[in-house]
Amino acid sequence: MDLKNKRVLVVGLGKSGLSAAMFLRGQGARVTVSDTRSAVALAKEIPALLEAGIMVESGGHGLLTFRRQDLIVISPGVPMDTPEVKQVIAFGLPVIGELELASRYLQGQVVAITGSNGKTTTTTLVGKIFSDAGVPTQVGGNIGLPVIDLVAGSTSDTVNVLEVSSFQLETVEEFHPRIAVILNITPDHLDRHGSFESYVKAKERIFARQDAKDFLVLNGDDRVTQVCAARAKSEVYWFSGTKAVRRGAFVRDGVIVWVEKEGGTTEPVIPISEIPLKGAHNVENVLAAVCTARLSKIPAESVRTSVKSFRAVEHRLEFLRKLNEVEYYNDSKATNVDAAMKAVASFPGGIHLILGGKDKDSDYTTMTELLKKRVKVVYTVGSAAEKIERQLHGVLKIISAQTIEKAVAEAAKAAAPGEVVLLSPACSSFDQFENYEHRGRVFRQAVMELD
Numbered sequence: 041m042d043l044k045n046k047r048v049l050v051v052g053l054g055k056s057g058l059s060a061a062m063f064l065r066g067q068g069a070r071v072t073v074s075d076t077r078s079a080v081a082l083a084k085e086i087p088a089l090l091e092a093g094i095m096v097e098s099g100g101h102g103l104l105t106f107r108r109q110d111l112i113v114i115s116p117g118v119p120m121d122t123p124e125v126k127q128v129i130a131f132g133l134p135v136i137g138e139l140e141l142a143s144r145y146l147q148g149q150v151v152a153i154t155g156s157n158g159k160t161t162t163t164t165l166v167g168k169i170f171s172d173a174g175v176p177t178q179v180g181g182n183i184g185l186p187v188i189d190l191v192a193g194s195t196s197d198t199v200n201v202l203e204v205s206s207f208q209l210e211t212v213e214e215f216h217p218r219i220a221v222i223l224n225i226t227p228d229h230l231d232r233h234g235s236f237e238s239y240v241k242a243k244e245r246i247f248a249r250q251d252a253k254d255f256l257v258l259n260g261d262d263r264v265t266q267v268c269a270a271r272a273k274s275e276v277y278w279f280s281g282t283k284a285v286r287r288g289a290f291v292r293d294g295v296i297v298w299v300e301k302e303g304g305t306t307e308p309v310i311p312i313s314e315i316p317l318k319g320a321h322n323v324e325n326v327l328a329a330v331c332t333a334r335l336s337k338i339p340a341e342s343v344r345t346s347v348k349s350f351r352a353v354e355h356r357l358e359f360l361r362k363l364n365e366v367e368y369y370n371d372s373k374a375t376n377v378d379a380a381m382k383a384v385a386s387f388p389g390g391i392h393l394i395l396g397g398k399d400k401d402s403d404y405t406t407m408t409e410l411l412k413k414r415v416k417v418v419y420t421v422g423s424a425a426e427k428i429e430r431q432l433h434g435v436l437k438i439i440s441a442q443t444i445e446k447a448v449a450e451a452a453k454a455a456a457p458g459e460v461v462l463l464s465p466a467c468s469s470f471d472q473f474e475n476y477e478h479r480g481r482v483f484r485q486a487v488m489e490l491d
């Protein structure tokens with residue numbers, strides 16, 4: 041794609057927008073960025089952009105700015121139904137996302153991992169397995185490093201391990217991973233996608249451009265991903281924590297095994313007891329990573345060594361400390377109901393659970409049965425608190441804590457030896473925090489200050 045002197049508008053000036061704008065400018069494009077935040081809020085970013093010869097529109101998106109372009113690159117957080125975006129699409133202007141732009145320039149192979157939950161852990165683990173095996177590896181995407189930032193470091197030998205979100209997938213066209221992984225699909229981001237069907241459609245774009253030479257790794261225990269298989273042109277491999285699969289990875293007698301072709305021999309990879317992460321969902325993440333690694337010919341023994349030395353990623357069921365025989369876990373990344381349920385299911389009981397944040401049109405009543413069995417007290421925080429309290433009324437003891445700090449203090453007072461204090465909020469963080477990392481840090485600090 042020759043961008044020299046092309047007029048390109050980058051919409052959204054977060055991490056992706058900033059990196060995309062700089063990259064496009066480097067390609068000789070005439071770049072404008074547009075963001076709804078005020079010039080004051082963008083004071084840190086604007087000088088470097090102007091210095092680089094990039095124009096900045098702040099405080100809102102101007103329709104005329106959008107109309108005067110050859111290409112529009114939108115950030116993942118910008119919905120496709122933003123009025124200005126809708127209008128330019130109607131005018132026939134090309135609109136792509138940062139992931140699509142990056143993948144047109146990225147060299148080497150792409151391994152792309154999506155799913156409602158477990159993406160970051162699996163992406164990090166796959167990255168570790170590949171690099172431990174001596175493969176030149178780069179990790180990026182939704183995990184935090186925009187894919188466009190991987191372009192400069194990529195060569196034809198590189199394996200680019202990308203965490204991709206439904207937001208990013210919504211705007212891909214030619215994106216073509218050699219290996220695509222869908223870990224699971226459960227309701228999430230319905231406020232943005234409008235319906236579960238359109239959320240699933242966005243996820244399916246991960247394999248839309250794959251062909252018979254590519255691989256698609258799917259969860260054999262997830263009904264929605266099972267349906268996806270019928271639409272794939274690539275070779276489908278399965279993983280399952282509960283049953284044998286025809287080809288892929290599964291658990292047999294407590295050991296993860298790999299079978300390359302239907303009817304082929306099963307190869308032991310790693311005993312479940314050696315996985316240093318908590319929870320059945322993490323066994324699924326390891327199963328998916330095993331498929332990805334074995335499809336890429338990384339020896340089973342090397343996979344086993346990498347998995348054994350892997351540590352939980354920050355904010356994902358991350359163990360913080362043990363105080364007075366009470367364990368504290370930070371699972372701030374659990375931004376939907378399904379993720380929070382997976383975290384709760386990782387402990388046998390005695391859980392003091394901090395729930396709440398910004399609601400995403402979620403149904404918290406689906407947690408009722410599990411909470412009854414495993415959770416002693418729920419502490420609600422944030423703007424979703426009232427809805428959660430209403431939906432879980434009469435199910436178990438609920439304390440309205442409002443803030444994370446207060447919830448930690450209350451839970452520390454109430455928890456008995458052997459019990460667990462868990463932040464796994466089932467909501468996004470944007471009501472009280474910049475993002476889930478910020479929320480996790482606030483939780484960690486409150487926990488570390490306890491004595």
Ligand code: UMA
Pocket residue numbers: 051052053054055056057074075076077115116117118119122181182183184185186187205206207375
């Ligand atoms: N903005 C507009 N107009 C709009 C909406 C937003 O101008 O209509 C502006 C905002 O004012 C802000 C900027 O866009 O300045 C933010 O852009 P962004 O939301 O796309 O955020 P980035 O900083 O570019 O981060 C994005 C991903 N964010 C989202 O998808 C919301 C990051 O994923 C990702 O790590 C990063 O790119 C690098 O690839 C975060 C995330 O929350 C972790 N992802 C969701 C999730 O995991 O559930 C999908």
